[in-house]
Amino acid sequence: MKIITASDLRTGDVVWWTGDGWSRHVNDAVEAGEHAEAVIARENAKQIVTDTQVIEATRTDEGVRPAHIKDRIRALGPTVRLDLSLKPADPAAGNWVI
């Protein structure tokens, strides 16, 4: 599947396109489909997010998994500071990116 990711303009937070807005959680990401470019053009114009891009991902039993490790690290947070990641209570969360 193809999903859309960006950074929140004001905070820099990693965000994912949910179909009607932006979420910090990759599992909320939806298939961008053939309208990806139109979504990006429209959202860029709103100047709420920046660095918008379409990436490859797969839907697994555990949720949406970006294809590239860089995007998986973006989705989780730094693997060396899991306390600052989106899964601070899971000491094994870093294994998800490998």
Next chain:
Amino acid sequence: MYQYDQYDRSMVDARVAEFRGQVERRLAGDLTEDQFKPLRLKNGLYLQLHAYMLRVAIPYGTLNSRQMRLLGDIADKYDRGYGHFTTRQNIQYNWIKLSDAPNILAELATVEMHAIQTSGNCIRNTTSDQFAGAAADELTDPRPYAELLRQWSTFHPEFDYLPRKFKIAIIASETDRAAMRLHDIGIQLVKNDAGEIGCKFHAGGGMGRTPMIAPVIAEFVPALQMISYLEACLRVYNRYGRRDNKYKARIKILVHEIGAAEYRRQVEEEFAHILTLGLEPPAEELERIKGFFEQPGFEVGASDELDLSDPDFALWVDQNVHAHKQPGYAIVNISLKPTGGIPGDATADQIRLMADLARDHSFDELRVTHAQNIVLPHVKKADLYGIWQKLDEAGLAAANLDLIGDIIACPGLDYCALANARSIPLAQKISNRFADLGRQRDLGELKLKISGCINACGHHHAGHIGILGVDKKGVENYQLSLGGCEGADTSLGQITGPGFSEDGVVDAVEKATDVYLAHRAEGERFVDTYRRIGMAPFKEAIYAKEPAHG
């Protein structure tokens, strides 16, 4: 330390006000990202994997306690309670909000700091010897020259849009503690036969995709002509540097392609022309700057005696405390490399503690090193034990300076948008593997450096053992190199062969140290043994097939 005059202050204040307006317009949607990006980068603000990252300049790595304290406060107030000291003697914060950036810069300006020259294709923040003004082996204090360089380079209109970024290091000792010859320009202050101070210029060094050791292009330029000669070096580069290909745009490529002799010829020609224009800063200005770097009021007759009955303290003194030029004083190196820690990271509390120690025990001075450690340059030996106790309580007393645990690592793929592989987890694994300090000390000086991409922010080319993370079809892979070195005997590491997984490269590092232990001669460092016996025995051990079991 240098203190801003009205010009410095007004320039920095004006820049803060200008950037505040730019941020407001960006947030209001009046500037697009394409328009805004070069503006934020001019103020050290990057967009990284998880957030904005702000890189704050620490000119020639020198700080006072007030500045250091504010760096800790910023970590608490605007970031997530920590900062990362970099291989360019700067600090960067990983979790900055765009809307906060102007306020941070405004706070930095109150202590004469900023984020100018920490990004973009300009002359970057000048680096220097972290022992400047304290080392027994220095010819003169390089900091006044570094400060003159800072004033010349900041907002220099001719060199604000160079073909690529441009890094200058300046030292004044035969012992190079600043990796000087791996900079675009490296300057060593030297004396001629008449006893006059001048500059030995090296040009065209660098790491990155195409590592080069800078050749000497001028043996002696009078110190009062340093700026004119730099102007000539930059002007020739600016004229001929490749703007069509960013991978060939650094000065090292130009010097390599036309040759050092031809580059020197053109620089000399330009230099002769510039001298006729009388652009050199007046000698009085250098003298004025020198006035800010007078020797501190050392206590005459301070004792050199040390009570080393505490064995842990004795180990720390032996490894982390360096001789000072003043009897009764010492240079303290605070390692930011605890076992299993993140190289270069320090919490806000640790940063403030180091500020307090500098205020109370080091004439208000600190230095950041390119090895991502902190230095208290002027400590009375009688104060060492008390300082060590406070550092130990704060987790800052790792006695591993220049040992295998003192790993340089870039932020890597955990933070950096350019990285291909993670550096920090690998550094942590190696640090844990060699956690035994006795083992580290037995291995002796062993500089291990890790970069998460070819840009080489982790200086892997200069590591006795260097590791480069690469992306191999979406999987992290690590190339190992041996024999790199910075300093007077600068050399570039050679790749051992095929790359490794993260765990595999930790094993390979251990095997390389085993080869060293088996072959070393009396007094040899790892890199010395490598140079003597060559790559073959290391390669044989590293790539040996494990015997089949069963």
